[in-house]
Amino acid sequence: MQLTRRAEYAIRTMLDIASNLDDQPLMSKEIAARQDIPPNFLIQIVPELRSAGLIHTVRGSGGGIYLTKKPSEITLRYIVEAIEGPIALNQCLIGDASCERKPRCPVHEVWALAQKQMLAVLEATTLAGLVDQSQSGKKASKTSAPTDVAGKINNEVELEV
Amino acid sequence: MQLTRRAEYAIRTMLDIASNLDDQPLMSKEIAARQDIPPNFLIQIVPELRSAGLIHTVRGSGGGIYLTKKPSEITLRYIVEAIEGPIALNQCLIGDASCERKPRCPVHEVWALAQKQMLAVLEATTLAGLVDQSQSGKKASKTSAPTDVAGKINNEVELEV
DNA sequence: CCTAAACTTTAGTAAAATGGTTAACTTTAT
DNA sequence: ATAAAGTTAACCATTTTACTAAAGTTTAGG
Ligand code: FES
Ligand code: FES
Numbered sequence: 001m002q003l004t005r006r007a008e009y010a011i012r013t014m015l016d017i018a019s020n021l022d023d024q025p026l027m028s029k030e031i032a033a034r035q036d037i038p039p040n041f042l043i044q045i046v047p048e049l050r051s052a053g054l055i056h057t058v059r060g061s062g063g064g065i066y067l068t069k070k071p072s073e074i075t076l077r078y079i080v081e082a083i084e085g086p087i088a089l090n091q092c093l094i095g096d097a098s099c100e101r102k103p104r105c106p107v108h109e110v111w112a113l114a115q116k117q118m119l120a121v122l123e124a125t126t127l128a129g130l131v132d133q134s135q136s137g138k139k140a141s142k143t144s145a146p147t148d149v150a151g152k153i154n155n156e157v158e159l160e161v
Numbered sequence: 162m163q164l165t166r167r168a169e170y171a172i173r174t175m176l177d178i179a180s181n182l183d184d185q186p187l188m189s190k191e192i193a194a195r196q197d198i199p200p201n202f203l204i205q206i207v208p209e210l211r212s213a214g215l216i217h218t219v220r221g222s223g224g225g226i227y228l229t230k231k232p233s234e235i236t237l238r239y240i241v242e243a244i245e246g247p248i249a250l251n252q253c254l255i256g257d258a259s260c261e262r263k264p265r266c267p268v269h270e271v272w273a274l275a276q277k278q279m280l281a282v283l284e285a286t287t288l289a290g291l292v293d294q295s296q297s298g299k300k301a302s303k304t305s306a307p308t309d310v311a312g313k314i315n316n317e318v319e320l321e322v
Numbered sequence: 323c324c325t326a327a328a329c330t331t332t333a334g335t336a337a338a339a340t341g342g343t344t345a346a347c348t349t350t351a352t
Numbered sequence: 353a354t355a356a357a358g359t360t361a362a363c364c365a366t367t368t369t370a371c372t373a374a375a376g377t378t379t380a381g382g
Contacts, residue, residue, distance in 0.1 A: 062380055
């Protein structure tokens with residue numbers, strides 16, 4: 001029921017790159033150092049982010065990593081699922097998995113709702129929002145209040161089961 | 162990020178007992194058969210439910226299991242946490258775990274909110290509600306509509322971060 | 323063209339979690 | 353007594369997790 005370190009590191013990495021103002025690509029080693037990620041572990045995670053289409057990598061001397069999309073277009077959910085695959089709170093909630101118990105299982109829809117609520121939060125959160133928040137946090141919240149995400153959720157989540 | 166089989170089986174077990182109308186205790190073997198649980202696995206789970214205070218067990222011939230509390234007082238969250246321990250979507254969200262990154266980590270409150278949303282659903286769901294629903298489901302919903310839980314959530318969840 | 327800097331790929335690995343099974347033990351109704 | 357229940361503890365194979373390591377590939381710059 002917990003985020004893996006891989007995914008946690010992937011989030012930190014994406015956040016690190018999104019916070020970068022220069023337009024030159026960042027080296028994985030530097031990111032690892034800044035974000036307290038085992039460097040040898042990160043170079044294993046980077047290709048996964050790449051094949052998920054989240055980052056672009058430049059090989060060779062002077063190479064590095066940069067984002068493929070705008071930070072405002074990258075959600076927390078997308079990053080997590082790029083590393084861990086589809087998020088599911090129970091086995092029977094994975095994609096099309098047809099659980100034979102589903103029709104008569106009264107708990108199923110409860111898990112489905114719990115998952116929906118959770119995913120709504122992860123989906124309403126973009127890299128841009130996070131960077132924005134951490135920067136405004138440094139000097140007495142300027143732009144968006146931290147309650148922003150909650151506000152979004154309230155409007156976006158549909159609660160029908 | 163997924164419920165373990167242990168917890169899933171625990172839920173089925175609790176549900177099975179709650180659905181039982183007789184006042185005589187149920188045998189773990191019978192429950193296992195009804196709920197598709199490996200019997201030898203269940204007899205390992207039962208003591209955990211007992212030490213969590215959820216069930217009362219009677220040893221010896223003619224013994225079995227019955228609930229300690231009323232089904233309306235047992236939430237889904239409580240059952241899951243009885244087996245898996247505190248639910249936390251990320252390591253830094255476990256109890257008092259003081260993550261050194263927390264102060265400067267912009268993602269933390271997002272995970273906290275996602276978890277809160279999820280837990281709200283699991284907490285609004287009681288055994289009584291589930292039994293009620295599965296029984297009314299058998300003959301064209303009679304009492305509470307399946308949207309019940311959602312309705313509850315809408316009112317109960319506080320969305321401030 | 324050669325070398326160092328960067329990502330890529332593939333292996334390997336120790337420790338823990340997962341999902342079970344087995345068997346010896348204790349309690350209790352009959 | 354004895355058989356029927358739950359209790360306890362140990363065991364086990366497999367998978368996942370969180371890393372480490374090393375050989376390979378691409379590319380800028382001298
Ligand atoms: S079938 Fe999905 S929770 Fe029971
Ligand atoms: S410190 Fe909790 S999510 Fe970063």
